[in-house]
Amino acid sequence: MEKTSIPVNPEERFSAFNIGIHGIGPEMVKGCRTLPQVDARLRRILEGKVLVSHTGFDRGALDGAMTKYGLRPIGVTWLDSAMIARRAWPEEYRRRGWNLANVARNLGITFRHHDALEDAMVAVEIVIRACWHTRLDIDGWVDRG
Numbered sequence: 263m264e265k266t267s268i269p270v271n272p273e274e275r276f277s278a279f280n281i282g283i284h285g286i287g288p289e290m291v292k293g294c295r296t297l298p299q300v301d302a303r304l305r306r307i308l309e310g311k312v313l314v315s316h317t318g319f320d321r322g323a324l325d326g327a328m329t330k331y332g333l334r335p336i337g338v339t340w341l342d343s344a345m346i347a348r349r350a351w352p353e354e355y356r357r358r359g360w361n362l363a364n365v366a367r368n369l370g371i372t373f374r375h376h377d378a379l380e381d382a383m384v385a386v387e388i389v390i391r392a393c394w395h396t397r398l399d400i401d402g403w404v405d406r407g
Contacts, residue, residue, distance in 0.1 A: 266307065267379040269294045272327070284376040298331050305336055312400055313338040316362040316385040339404055343385040343392075346403055350392035 271291040281287045315321055321340050328335055347365045348355045354368065363375050366384050369391055373380045393399055398406075 265379065265383065268300055268303070270300055271296050284378070296331075297327050298333065301331075301333055308336050308338050311338055312341055312404065314341045314343050314382070314385045314389050316343045316365075316381065316388070318342060320382075341389060341400075341403055341407060343388040345407070346389055346392045349406070350396050 269291055271294040273296055276286075276288050313321075318340075325335060344355075344360045344362075344365070347360050355365065359365075362381060362384060365388055366373060366375075369388065371384055371387055373384045375381065389400070389403065393403070
């Protein structure tokens with residue numbers, strides 16, 4: 263698994279609310295490439311892979327950004343680690359409490375929350391642990407997804 267973080271300038275206004283969550287502001291992406299400029303690299307890394315996010319937020323953000331620039335979607339299979347946590351441990355997460363920080367804490371995973379790369383790695387770790395717990399492999403989760 264390649265561990266890569268590619269800062270991208272979204273060419274949009276930054277809200278104070280979002281800066282407060284993830285700490286990324288305009289000064290951090292000033293001079294960074296835009297999505298069209300990193301599109302080919304992202305495709306080389308992601309095309310044909312299983313991509314894990316916690317809830318559909320990242321999927322929606324990527325799809326929206328691709329649409330904004332008129333880029334075709336990247337051919338990936340998405341897995342939602344929140345949905346997988348709810349199905350793997352229904353007694354714990356059936357109704358609530360499945361946010362990334364809570365699931366990670368319950369599984370004994372420490373990380374720097376709201377850092378894109380660390381959030382992604384924790385989402386993958388949740389899926390791996392769910393595979394161990396349920397004896398269901400990635401293909402099984404994709405089929406259930």
